[in-house]
Amino acid sequence: MNYLVAAAVLVLLMYVAISYQLYRRAFVPPRPSFLDDFTFTPFEFQADYEEVELVTADGINFGAWHFRQPGSPQTIIVSGGHKGQRQGALGISVALWRKGFNVITYSYRGMPASDSAPVTFGIKEVLELQAVIAFARRRIPSARIGLLGYSMGAVVSLLGAAGEPGIQALALDSPFSDLRQLLVENVRAAIKLPGTAFVWLAGVMFWLRTRSRLSECSPKDVLSSLEPRPLFFIHGGADGITSVNHSRRLYDAYRGPREIWIVHGAPHTGGYFADRPLYVERVAGFFARHLGLDVSGHLRLVEEEEVS
Numbered sequence: 001m002n003y004l005v006a007a008a009v010l011v012l013l014m015y016v017a018i019s020y021q022l023y024r025r026a027f028v029p030p031r032p033s034f035l036d037d038f039t040f041t042p043f044e045f046q047a048d049y050e051e052v053e054l055v056t057a058d059g060i061n062f063g064a065w066h067f068r069q070p071g072s073p074q075t076i077i078v079s080g081g082h083k084g085q086r087q088g089a090l091g092i093s094v095a096l097w098r099k100g101f102n103v104i105t106y107s108y109r110g111m112p113a114s115d116s117a118p119v120t121f122g123i124k125e126v127l128e129l130q131a132v133i134a135f136a137r138r139r140i141p142s143a144r145i146g147l148l149g150y151s152m153g154a155v156v157s158l159l160g161a162a163g164e165p166g167i168q169a170l171a172l173d174s175p176f177s178d179l180r181q182l183l184v185e186n187v188r189a190a191i192k193l194p195g196t197a198f199v200w201l202a203g204v205m206f207w208l209r210t211r212s213r214l215s216e217c218s219p220k221d222v223l224s225s226l227e228p229r230p231l232f233f234i235h236g237g238a239d240g241i242t243s244v245n246h247s248r249r250l251y252d253a254y255r256g257p258r259e260i261w262i263v264h265g266a267p268h269t270g271g272y273f274a275d276r277p278l279y280v281e282r283v284a285g286f287f288a289r290h291l292g293l294d295v296s297g298h299l300r301l302v303e304e305e306e307v308s
Helices: 002-027 086-098 126-139 152-162 179-191 196-210 219-226 244-253 276-291
Strands: 049-055 061-067 074-079 102-106 144-150 169-173 231-236 258-263
Touching: 002 179, 002 196, 049 126, 061 086, 061 126, 074 086, 074 126, 074 152, 074 276, 086 102, 086 144, 086 276, 102 126, 126 144, 126 152, 144 152, 144 276, 152 169, 152 219, 169 276, 179 196, 219 244, 231 244, 231 276, 244 258
Parallel strands: 074 102, 074 144, 144 169, 169 231, 231 258
Antiparallel strands: 049 061, 061 102
16 A cells, blocks of 8 residues: 555656646746857847837836838838747848848847746737837837747737737748647657646646736637738748647638748758748748838749749
């Protein structure tokens, strides 16, 4: 009998430990590092930019970079991935700025140079996006705004645009369709056990810390609020973190204008790195069409076989 009790206690402790590890990996920001101050900025790219300090509706301070194109209302807001900083989006941000767009990219709450706060996979990070949109409308006359998001940033873009009818187009690289489903899939892949119970307990820990529920982060539930705005889904065909099926589900469920580009062999958010010039041309072309920017002199013809 004692052995059974000990075994049950051991199983319970393992269950709690794995669930807590899932909670930490998903929702606890990384610890500050001395390397945080030794990163690239737009200065290294000789870009015309300004450093911006913004604050969310719930009082979180965070930083953004605004790449300026005076006289152009076309504006792209770039949202990075899970635990991402604005430095991670410098390549695409500078490339789109050189195409003629205003570009704004920013860091999330809990990241270096931002106020400390838990990661919520988009539930509260939407407030950062809303603050950036408000800044763009103040700073850029008659701003025509599109959103480009990566992974969690794609979800932030979907959730944020659902409440912002003025957003005109969205490019979504490697989004997930439902947070609970994504976490269950990743747990199953990592430990070869059904993930539902672990995700449930991690969700309880998440609620105790944030008073938010995992069910609040389900992009598939807001798709109807985005119609009839155009969506451009991009996903790596070899994505081992967020299955390409997530983008396919969103694409199939959306009833507005949409297109999808599966980058064969690319890992999670790897489309840009698979072919940087092609990626920039496709994303810039999408936003040029829907935001009204004439970039005919800056875009090359994309051959059909390049996008298969």
